[in-house]
Amino acid sequence: MGYSVIDYQIVQDHIAVVTLSRPESLNALNRQMFIELGLVFSEIERDNRIKAVILTGSGSKAFSAGADVSELQRLSAVEARNFALAAYRTQDQICSLPVPTIAALNGYALGGGCELAMCCDLRLASENARLGQPEINLGIIPGGGGTQRLARLVGVSRAKELIFTGKIIPARVAYEWGLVNRVVPLEELMETAIKLAGEIATKSRPVLALAKSAIDRGSDMDLTPALHYEIECFAGCFATEDHHEGIRAFLEKRVPRYTDR
Numbered sequence: 001m002g003y004s005v006i007d008y009q010i011v012q013d014h015i016a017v018v019t020l021s022r023p024e025s026l027n028a029l030n031r032q033m034f035i036e037l038g039l040v041f042s043e044i045e046r047d048n049r050i051k052a053v054i055l056t057g058s059g060s061k062a063f064s065a066g067a068d069v070s071e072l073q074r075l076s077a078v079e080a081r082n083f084a085l086a087a088y089r090t091q092d093q094i095c096s097l098p099v100p101t102i103a104a105l106n107g108y109a110l111g112g113g114c115e116l117a118m119c120c121d122l123r124l125a126s127e128n129a130r131l132g133q134p135e136i137n138l139g140i141i142p143g144g145g146g147t148q149r150l151a152r153l154v155g156v157s158r159a160k161e162l163i164f165t166g167k168i169i170p171a172r173v174a175y176e177w178g179l180v181n182r183v184v185p186l187e188e189l190m191e192t193a194i195k196l197a198g199e200i201a202t203k204s205r206p207v208l209a210l211a212k213s214a215i216d217r218g219s220d221m222d223l224t225p226a227l228h229y230e231i232e233c234f235a236g237c238f239a240t241e242d243h244h245e246g247i248r249a250f251l252e253k254r255v256p257r258y259t260d261r
C-alpha cells in the first residue's frame with residue numbers, strides 16, 4: 001500500500017519500521033497522518049510474520065513536534081473532539097497490537113508526539129531528544145492521552161509540572177524520570193532499536209502477546225484481579241507449542257526454535 005506522510009518497511013523479516021514523514025513540519029501529526037497510521041497498524045496487525053514494531057520520525061531533528069498547529073487553528077470544539085477521537089482510535093490500535101512496540105525518539109517528541117511515544121511499550125531516545133507536553137503554551141491541554149499516560153509513567157507530580165508549565169525536558173532527564181528506557185547517540189539510535197527489536201523477535205510471538213496483555217490489562221485493574229489475570233496468561237502459555245520447545249531446549253542445552261504457535 002502507498003503512503004504519503006509515513007514510510008513503512010519490514011527489516012530482518014520480523015521487524016516493522018514505521019516512520020512519520022513530514023520533515024518540513026518536524027513530523028507534525030495531521031489528519032492524514034492519523035489515517036495512514038491507522039492503515040499501517042491494521043496491516044501490521046494482520047501480518048503474523050511481525051514480532052516487533054519500531055516507530056520513529058524522519059530526519060535528525062524530531063520524532064514529532066506534536067499535532068499540526070495549523071490544523072488545530074481551524075477547529076471548533078466539536079471538530080477538536082473528533083480530532084482527539086481520531087487520535088484515540090489510532091493510539092488504541094497501537095496499544096492493542098499483540099506485538100511489542102518501540103518508539104525510537106530521534107529528536108523532539110512534543111505534545112501529540114510525546115503522546116504517541118507513550119503508546120509504545122518501550123522508548124529509546126537519542127541524546128538530542130527533548131520531550132514534553134507544551135500544549136498549555138497554545139492555550140489548550142493534552143487531548144491524546146497526555147494527562148493520563150504521562151502521569152502513569154512519571155507520577156502525578158512530575159506530569160503536572162510538565163503539563164502546567166509546558167516545560168520541555170532533555171532525554172537524560174526523561175531517562176531519570178523513567179519516561180524513556182535508554183538514551184543513545186543519534187547515529188546509534190536505529191541500530192539500537194533494531195537490535196532490541198531483533199532480540200525480542202527471537203522469542204515466541206504468542207508468549208510475547210500474553211506477557212504484554214498481562215502487564216497492560218493487569219495495570220488497569222486492582223491488584224487481586226490483576227494477579228488472577230496474570231495466572232490466566234501464565235496458563236495460556238502452556239497451551240502453546242512454543243512453551244514445549246522453550247522448556248525442551250533449556251533441558252537439551254540448546255537455543256529454542258520457536259514456531260510462534
Ligand SMILES: C=CC(=O)SCCNC(=O)CCNC(=O)[C@H](O)C(C)(C)COP(=O)(O)OP(=O)(O)OC[C@H]1O[C@@H](n2cnc3c(N)ncnc32)[C@H](O)[C@@H]1OP(=O)(O)O
Nearest residue numbers: 024025026028065066067068069070108110111112134135
Ligand atoms: C494538541 C496536541 C498538540 O500536540 S499541540 C502541539 C504541541 N507542540 C508544540 O507546541 C511544538 C511546536 N513547535 C515548536 O515549538 C518548535 O517548532 C520546536 C521547539 C519543536 C522546534 O523549533 P525550531 O526553531 O528548531 O524549528 P521551527 O519552529 O522553525 O520548526 C520548523 C518547521 O516546523 C513547523 N512546525 C513545528 N512544529 C509544528 C507543529 N506542531 N505543527 C505544525 N508545524 C510545526 C514550524 O512551523 C516550521 O515550519 P516553517 O514553515 O519553516 O515555519
